[in-house]
Amino acid sequence: MTVQPSQITERERQPDAGLQTSGEPVVRIVDIHKDYYLGSVVVPALRGVSLEVYPGEFIAIMGASGSGKSTLLNLLGCLDRPTRGQYYLGGRNVANLSDDELSEIRSRYIGFIFQSYNLIPQLTAFENIEVPLYYQGNVSPESKQRVVELARLVGLERWLNHKPTQLSGGQQQRVAIARALINDPYIILADEPTGNLDTSTSYEIMKLLVQLNDMGKTIIMVTHEPDIAAYAKRAVHMRDGKIIKDEPITQRRVTSDGPVPAGAQLTASAGQDAGE
Numbered sequence: 001m002t003v004q005p006s007q008i009t010e011r012e013r014q015p016d017a018g019l020q021t022s023g024e025p026v027v028r029i030v031d032i033h034k035d036y037y038l039g040s041v042v043v044p045a046l047r048g049v050s051l052e053v054y055p056g057e058f059i060a061i062m063g064a065s066g067s068g069k070s071t072l073l074n075l076l077g078c079l080d081r082p083t084r085g086q087y088y089l090g091g092r093n094v095a096n097l098s099d100d101e102l103s104e105i106r107s108r109y110i111g112f113i114f115q116s117y118n119l120i121p122q123l124t125a126f127e128n129i130e131v132p133l134y135y136q137g138n139v140s141p142e143s144k145q146r147v148v149e150l151a152r153l154v155g156l157e158r159w160l161n162h163k164p165t166q167l168s169g170g171q172q173q174r175v176a177i178a179r180a181l182i183n184d185p186y187i188i189l190a191d192e193p194t195g196n197l198d199t200s201t202s203y204e205i206m207k208l209l210v211q212l213n214d215m216g217k218t219i220i221m222v223t224h225e226p227d228i229a230a231y232a233k234r235a236v237h238m239r240d241g242k243i244i245k246d247e248p249i250t251q252r253r254v255t256s257d258g259p260v261p262a263g264a265q266l267t268a269s270a271g272q273d274a275g276e
């Protein structure tokens with residue numbers, strides 16, 4: 001089935017439209033498989049994954065290295081297509097779209113945050129935040145104002161004329177977070193967003209993500225660190241390309257607690273199977 005991106009615009013244009021829907025999942029994947037081919041060798045990275053994500057959720061995808069976390073996030077982000085299975089984003093099947101259609105969906109409906117920030121070094125913070133708008137030809141005086149508002153939200157308004165090399169890691173990740181928000185996406189996907197940051201900066205970034213979630217943003221975050229996952233509301237554990245556990249985080253970390261001290265015992269339920 002071919003879906004035109006325009007078919008899913010109505011909900012998106014309403015601010016926080018996802019939260020006003022009648023309990024429909026914003027993401028639904030059904031029995032997704034993903035095989036990679038290395039010459040004649042098949043690597044089954046995902047082996048039958050099903051997941052529903054509702055508006056306003058904050059999910060941590062956890063699991064050991066190689067368990068399929070990034071593969072799953074890349075599929076959710078329409079960076080890749082499943083070998084088989086269905087993916088409904090905002091109610092539309094996007095599993096079999098062309099590359100052009102996928103990139104259209106990505107730029108309109110998905111915000112990405114990467115471990116390594118992935119900013120464009122030649123551009124200022126302002127311009128980096130604006131980049132997704134250029135892909136859509138959507139730059140306007142209003143959008144410039146929106147860049148400034150988002151910069152304020154992430155605490156960067158004084159740094160908008162700086163280039164990435166003039167910013168700390170935490171500041172670069174704030175730019176990336178503002179960029180992820182510029183199109184008011186259905187979902188924000190974060191792959192190890194604090195993986196390159198020290199403990200206190202990681203805490204500041206998680207505090208910001210919690211704040212965005214409190215504002216209604218739906219976040220799906222990959223992490224292998226239990227103390228980072230503990231800021232989420234739901235933990236999805238993967239092993240060998242499958243979901244082995246999916247549970248609410250009962251002892252969620254609250255941001256007023258401050259960073260986890262070095263060597264501290266972890267309290268969240270998400271931290272209880274570190275031996276995975």
Ligand SMILES: Nc1ncnc2c1ncn2[C@@H]1O[C@H](COP(=O)(O)OP(=O)(O)O)[C@@H](O)[C@H]1O
Nearest residue numbers: 036037043045064065066067068069070071072
């Ligand atoms: N582009 C690729 N080509 C071949 N194999 C891949 C590729 N990407 C990932 N894999 C394999 O798929 C499995 C899952 O990888 P990945 O999703 O990166 O796991 P994680 O993010 O949990 O570490 C691993 O066995 C990995 O080696």
Ligand SMILES: [Mg+2]
Nearest residue numbers: 066069070071
């Ligand atoms: Mg990974």
